Amino acid sequence: MKKRIFALAILMVAVLFSNEIVAQKFQPLDKSPMDAAAFPSSYRVSDKLVKVIYSRPQLKGRSVAKLAPAGKVWRTGANEAAEITFYKDAKFGGKDVKAGTYTLFTIPGDNEWTVILSTAKNVWGSYFYKDSEDVVRVTGKVSKSEKPIEAFSIAFDGEDNNATMYLGWGDTLVSVSVKG
Template identity: 70%
Template sequence: MRKSILSIVVFAVALVSSNNAFAQDFKDLDKSPMDAATYPASYRVSDKLAKVIYSRPQLKGRDLEKLAPKGKVWRTGANEAVEITFYKDVTFGGKPVKAGTYTLFTIPGDSEWTVILSTAKNVWGAYFYNESEDVVRVKGEVSKGKKNLEAFTMAFDGKDNDAKLYMGWGNLVVSVPVKG
């Protein structure tokens, strides 16, 4: 009887200890949290044209041009490079693109940005960007935003299957037409 009680106690201690050993350690919110935008934006519409997943760096008093240098390939946000999914064939910036998931990079410029869709997957930043993986390069129109955005933001707007992808940060807005 003593052996079975001892066995039960040992088993109970081992069980409690094993739960603590596998307890999840949840981290704080990322400094550049991940976000997503879809078109259409309504969650009630299941027939989407596009979805973009990106991280949102913040200016925090820094100069936009230092964070997204002109003339250099930029990951377009923070952390992992942006992933954009088209659920049907589209024209992106006037060029045909097949349905699928792509990585989106940009090259900032003064009056326009080059927006690149790439076949690269699971990419951290733009450190390993390879031009040979480009699917298309299009021009993004640069304009001045109505308000100053502290955090980098991406959004879609449009009507029916005629939309625009907007990328905004500071008082800068870059837009690319997307048609389904």
């Protein structure tokens, strides 16, 4: 009898603690979910050249120009500014960049975008952007996408250690070379 009471007591304690774990409050899915893009893009390749972590705002009937106005510094996504990590020294848009993590800002334009790597860390938006923290500024070439892109997206394409980073949103594609 004592063994059964002891076993029942253990079971009740386990149920009590398991309810505490289940009672945790998790945040709902973000409206602009976080994503990552890397080169090489295969998750099975651990020897990466570059990776970007960013949030993906959606147009939802709005224009790119309204959400990322021409001539103004943009966080390159939503929420926290995008972060780009180079795992080895590289050429970004033809300019030398040391291995490390940087904040990725952009200045949209009609024919070209300025793409900025900054030393700023843990930045919400671009509200406190300082050009004194710029590492490099390069020109991103603008072209038109074949299909509209609802959610802001970043992708890489290339071979070996020669890649192109693409930023896509609406009918806009911006490309910047990345070479290891």
